Amino acid sequence: MQRNTPINVKPINKNKVKLFLQVTLYLFIITVFEFAIAFTVPHEYKWVRIFIFIALTIVKAYYIMSEFMHLGHERGSLKMSVLLPLLFVVFLLFILLFQADAIYQAVY
């Protein structure tokens, strides 16, 4: 039955494609910037480097989730049911990093 109805192909949504290419450009620039940080900021500033890397990674993750995975344009309830449980990850991160320091103090 459906085979008889002609397929109606709509024209390309130029705004959407433009947005995707813009996001690609942002991701590229951030990655290049991360490389610049990796080779210009000396390793003595370990925590500065780690802080910048994590901040930039979160920016990249935001763009991928919000635009590529379309989460930014979903209902608030869907956004929250995906994002709020991730707070457990932050919790685990803090527990295990403190644990790491305790192991280090005990062994060395």
Add this chain to the structure above:
Amino acid sequence: MSSTTIDIKEKENLWGGGVSPMKASYGKLMMWFFLLSDAFTFSALLITYGLIRFSHPSYEGAIDDFVFSQDYWPVPEVVFEAVPFLHGVHLPLIFVGFMTFVLILSSVTMVLAVEAGERMDRKGVEKWMLWTLLGGIAFLSCQAWEWSHFITGTETGSKLLDGSIFYGANLTMNEYGPQNFAALFFFITGFHGFHVFSGVMLNFMVFFQAVTGKLERTGHYEMIEKVGLYWHFVDLVWVFVFTFFYLV
């Protein structure tokens, strides 16, 4: 029943069934929740890396004087410095950066395939899915090279704790640093690589369904969107693996 009654009822029973309160189909919603559980798995692996890495001493000296040793955690830019066909040239992190970008680009071709699907453009879906497949296969090939290089090791090797010289890495010993360094490398990049492999298989499945016209007969291309979510997640995880394994 008049339309006003239905409106009021929908508002009252938003979570009572019969409507989609999150304005997303069952399949898409379940894909999101699967990805959430997968995110927990990857977080656990990466946080374990942090736990083990910071319970070992870090290297304190200058990067130029760095030598592999079992006494401290290696600096990743010294371990991952090789590029295929450029043997002996010191190019830290260049190859991983290239791999990152291959995966990001295949994510871009995936959104373009989803966009084509929304317009019922079968030719566009086929074209962009083919590029996405190519990106995934290119990434896996790069990873295969990276693994074989890591396992083979350097020409000089390095001294293990018992004094013997060891070249390359396996699950219990490695020349780069503490035992767990190589084990974590194999676990984390291997688990991610297996996700990429599954993603390529799923991408091929929907590509096949698009080419044979199955999706067109269904009347929508939502399958591309669902598999696309998985594919972007694989890219998202790599962004984190890249930061925590190769940059920090």
